[in-house]
Amino acid sequence: MGRIITITSGKGGVGKTTATANIGAGLALMGKSVVLIDADIGLRNLDVVLGLENRIVFDIVDCVEGNCKLRSALIRDKRYEGLFLLPAAQTREKDAVTPEQMIQICTELKESFDYVLIDCPAGIEQGFKNALAGADAVLIVTTPEVSAVRDADRVIGLVESRGIEDVGLIINRVRPELIEQGDMLSVEDVCDILAIKLVGVIPNDDYIVISTNRGEPVVSIKESIAGQALGNITKRILGEEIPFLNLKVKPKGFFASLRELFSGK
Amino acid sequence: MILNFLKRKPKDNSSNLAKARLSNILVSDRLKVTPEIAEQIKRKIHESLNQYIEIGEEGIKLELNNKSGIVTLSTTVPVKKLRKGK
Numbered sequence: 332m333g334r335i336i337t338i339t340s341g342k343g344g345v346g347k348t349t350a351t352a353n354i355g356a357g358l359a360l361m362g363k364s365v366v367l368i369d370a371d372i373g374l375r376n377l378d379v380v381l382g383l384e385n386r387i388v389f390d391i392v393d394c395v396e397g398n399c400k401l402r403s404a405l406i407r408d409k410r411y412e413g414l415f416l417l418p419a420a421q422t423r424e425k426d427a428v429t430p431e432q433m434i435q436i437c438t439e440l441k442e443s444f445d446y447v448l449i450d451c452p453a454g455i456e457q458g459f460k461n462a463l464a465g466a467d468a469v470l471i472v473t474t475p476e477v478s479a480v481r482d483a484d485r486v487i488g489l490v491e492s493r494g495i496e497d498v499g500l501i502i503n504r505v506r507p508e509l510i511e512q513g514d515m516l517s518v519e520d521v522c523d524i525l526a527i528k529l530v531g532v533i534p535n536d537d538y539i540v541i542s543t544n545r546g547e548p549v550v551s552i553k554e555s556i557a558g559q560a561l562g563n564i565t566k567r568i569l570g571e572e573i574p575f576l577n578l579k580v581k582p583k584g585f586f587a588s589l590r591e592l593f594s595g596k
Numbered sequence: 597m598i599l600n601f602l603k604r605k606p607k608d609n610s611s612n613l614a615k616a617r618l619s620n621i622l623v624s625d626r627l628k629v630t631p632e633i634a635e636q637i638k639r640k641i642h643e644s645l646n647q648y649i650e651i652g653e654e655g656i657k658l659e660l661n662n663k664s665g666i667v668t669l670s671t672t673v674p675v676k677k678l679r680k681g682k
Contacts, residue, residue, distance in 0.1 A: 480618055481621050481622065485625060515611055516615060
């Protein structure tokens, strides 16, 4: 029996889709069978992040309307053994799928896959309710910004009020150098405020932009620190105890600091 | 670095401001109270404690916690010193 994990945030643009794609790819690399569901009907993007946009034939709305079998809407990612995508419809609205239909899809997928990851749309309306309907666990993605943390707090309240107890936190786009100079909320600050279990800390990393441009998950890029962080999240989901990456800024040395002082930075 | 330390006063950073703003926002979000009411609550607590305690300049902090459906309000009152009994 598989496990259904919904990735949500409240605020848009904090990295839900990227996290979903990479955790999915990471789980597949660890030998698990995984389906990623794009619940963002009307604004689908998970297909693009995964580089599968040209292979969509059927989508989730086709499944619920009986135009195709659930199996035939799944797109197999040829690069990752065991990874599948159930794309969202692009020309429909959120209410084209009901929470009951979502539960039905989840129940069916749960029988043949180890993990079902649902990429939730931004907001707390119909799409959010659909994405949460069948969830066993929830991952909240946030960034160390006032607006994102505020929305995360609201979403945590909504998730907990549904009786979902397994709620984890991913803090994305962390910039250690800004934290050190006192200009960014630290990981501890965000954890204190939101008071849920921390599952991952992802540093800001240019490789994310590059890998999204290419449509290739960043977990496969060994040099990428964000890729490593996402790989660690995957392992924590699988129950391994993995220490968090050391994000301390390396001391710059005397001359570099002196130069900075004189250049007025 | 030491040089950075020299350049900046410890309180002069935007993350402290962000944290303070966030905790204020969350009090009103979670309790669904307006900032004015939150201020009133703080003032009332201040008034009633003031006769026993000298309260520090940092001011009273309100914080809401929501653990397994039970919302609790915790207040942090900085104490300068106790006032001598009359």
